[in-house]
Each structure stands twice: as C-alpha cells, then as structure tokens.
Amino acid sequence: MFKNQMHLQFSSLSQNEAFARSVAGAFFSQLNPTLEQLTDVRTAVSEAVTNAIIHGYRNREGLVTLEGYINGSSAKFIIRDYGIGIEDVALARQPFYTSHPELERSGMGFTVMETFMDEVEVESSPGKGTAVTLEKTLRREAQ
Amino acid sequence: MFKNQMHLQFSSLSQNEAFARSVAGAFFSQLNPTLEQLTDVRTAVSEAVTNAIIHGYRNREGLVTLEGYINGSSAKFIIRDYGIGIEDVALARQPFYTSHPELERSGMGFTVMETFMDEVEVESSPGKGTAVTLEKTLRREAQ
Amino acid sequence: MQINATRKGQRIKAMLAGELDHHSAQYVREVLDSLIADPQIRELVLDMSNVEFMDSSGLGVILGRYRTLSARGGRLLLAGVPAPIDRIFRISGIYALVERA
C-alpha cells in the first residue's frame, strides 16, 4: 500500500493561500484523482489556510502548517495555526456564521470544506490555535 | 520589500521528486519569474532532492527537507537530508563524477545546479547528512 | 486576477480571469466598486468563464456588490460559471439572490 507524508510550514501571508493549495494539489495528485476531486481538495485546503491567516492570526505574522498524509487511496490534510483559536467550534461551523461580516466574509468556509471532503474535524483552544483535519478517500473507480 | 518563507519535509520516495519541484516552483512563482527562470529552479531543486533520496538515503526511508526563502527579488532554497553525507565535496561537485555509474547516474547533477542557479553551496558531514543551498536573484528586467 | 469591463448604457459586463481567493478579493472588490460607482448603473454581469479557481472568499465579494446594486434597485447576474464554482454557488444558495445570465 502506497504511503506518503509531507509537512509544510509557511508565513501567514495571503500570497501563500495559492501556494498552499498548489502544494496540497501536487501532493494529492499522487493518487491520480479526477479533476473534480483535485479541485475539492484545493478548495477545502484554501478555505482552511485562509481562515488560519485571517482569523487565526488576524493578518499578523505567524506560521501556518500544512501536513499531508497518503495512505492507500485516502488522503488526509491537517492545517494548523497557533493564533487566537475558536471559542465555540459548533457555532463557527454553522453555515453563514462569520465573526467578520465587515470583511465581507460569507461564513461558508467550513460548509465548503464539509461539502468537498469526506471528513472535517476541528480542534481549537482559545489563545493557542486551531487544527483543521480534512480527509478524502478515492473510491476505486476513480483510480 | 517582499519576504516570505516556507519549510517542507517529506518522505524520501522517488514520487516526491516531482512533488518537491512543484512546491519549489509554486513558491518561486511569487517573484513572477520568466518561464526559463522557473525551469531553472525546478530543475536544480529536482537534482538536489533526487540526490538526497538516492545518494543520501540510498533509497532507504528518511525525511528530506526543502526550505524556501524569498527576500526582495532573491530566492534561496535549502535541501537537506540526514543520510550518509559526502566525504569529499570538491570531488562530488566535479562534472561527470558519480559514485553510482552502475545506476546510470551521469554525474552532472551538481553541474546542472551550478549552471542554472547563481549560487550553490554544499555542506556535508559523513554519517550525518547533506545540505545544499541554491540561490537565484531575478534581475530587474525579469520582474 | 484580471478584469476587463465593457459598459452599455446602464449595464456593465465584467470578465474576470484568474484565481479569486482572499488574496485577490481586495483587488476585485475595488475594481468592481469603481465600475459600478456611477449610480446610473443598474446591472452588473460577472462573466466567470475564465475564473480558474474560486473559494468562499469569492462569495463575499459577489454578495457585497449584489447589496450595493440591489440597494439602488439594480441587479447582479452571473455568466459562464464553471462547474466547480457552480457547486460553491449552489451550496451557498446565492442563486436566490443573483441570476444566471
């Protein structure tokens, strides 16, 4: 069974949103996904990384990590920040909930992640940071 | 002045040669390089990562790291392995020198790095590993 | 992101090209706001056919312009929406507010 892993750390700059989804996409490509599955992963990772940068660090400097694991036909990504954390994760995950409507955030980030990935797990401690785990398994016909 | 950095760690699998040069290319793209400059970086990083996998770890399992730094119009990449190291760096850097002619290695890896990058630095300790630093500065007309 | 726009009377058609994420959102917002700054403008058509990537940051940008236009009795239309972006529009329910051109 093919196994692979990677661990990326980068500055919390908005330029790195595109960089991070490219990295996730290049790593996930090793599973020969369909174009749709690839877009799912790129989009979900983009959401989590954007949240780390704008909510976790509020545009201050910090480091974001993106881990990737391939295990057979499954891929897992963990996006971590060491920023402000989330007080109420259940509330944060609700569709349309955003703490920053004034920044024209739609509040749909978590909903997009949930729609495009098989599993979304959020672990957060206020003042310490947030870890979002995204998983996707390719069904056999896709390989 | 634009500054950015990233730090990537991945398994020493040959699949990750393509992954690592994609990551380096995506990071370097933030400087808006020409296609030729982008290929230079992708190729040089591919050489150093391949060396880490086949020479540093001799295809055994290990972790390779790729660090990237952008500083104004300069990019620096450091590729590290924690493998066997190089006894005689000056000899290793000579064109056509290879310790593995039986694997059909050409011995041109370091020469390609030197041709395509502005600076190539090799630090190695036998038994501890190797770090290759690659630097490229974009001249003004390229931006 | 690149934005090319043409005006016909009270109608602006803007062709977006590139990746619409949080990083590019600020720029897109500014350009679109300047395009519809003239209160005569009643209709903004966003042609998305060359948008190669969009995440939920794009929703915020579109909804913001929709609000400006609907406040003056105008409307926003989406054209040429690529399939992956259409999925995001559908889960967000945005088609209840903006029409497809």
Add this chain to the structure above:
Amino acid sequence: MQINATRKGQRIKAMLAGELDHHSAQYVREVLDSLIADPQIRELVLDMSNVEFMDSSGLGVILGRYRTLSARGGRLLLAGVPAPIDRIFRISGIYALVERA
C-alpha cells in the same frame, strides 16, 4: 511518462511524453531496452518534443541506450529537443556522442 514507438526496418522512433526524472527513469530504461532488444536495430530516434521536464537523470538514460547501440555499430539521435532540455544536453557535451535528427 508515456512512450510510443514505431519501427521502420532497422530504425525505431520513440516519442517520449511527460516528465523524465529519476522516478520515471527506470520505466523509460526498460521500455527503450525492450524496443532495441532486437540486435538488428541500428538506429534509435528519441523524439523529445513532448517531454515537459528533464533533469540529469535523463542524461544517464540516454547515454545508457547510446552505449548499447554504439557497441553494435548503431547510433542514437535526438529530435524535437525543447529549449530547457537542450541546455542540459549542451552543458553535458552529449551532442559529441548523439546527433540531432
């Protein structure tokens, strides 16, 4: 990597497509060796026009097949070499051994 080959008498033309690095080298080596396994083959033309990436691992693969062929009095030719790959061929001096078709 994808390899498509056609044979005309003593001549094989192989069209390579994709990325030629250490990871794909093993596969390319095996396919090319099977293509020239028949000792009647005197000429191998590698059409590189669809090779999107190559590093020095590709040199080793090409030089290995060159050696097999020149040992039997044959030759290897390179066709359609993209500019970035041509730079690697030039610094390696490979054109002293293999011709451009």
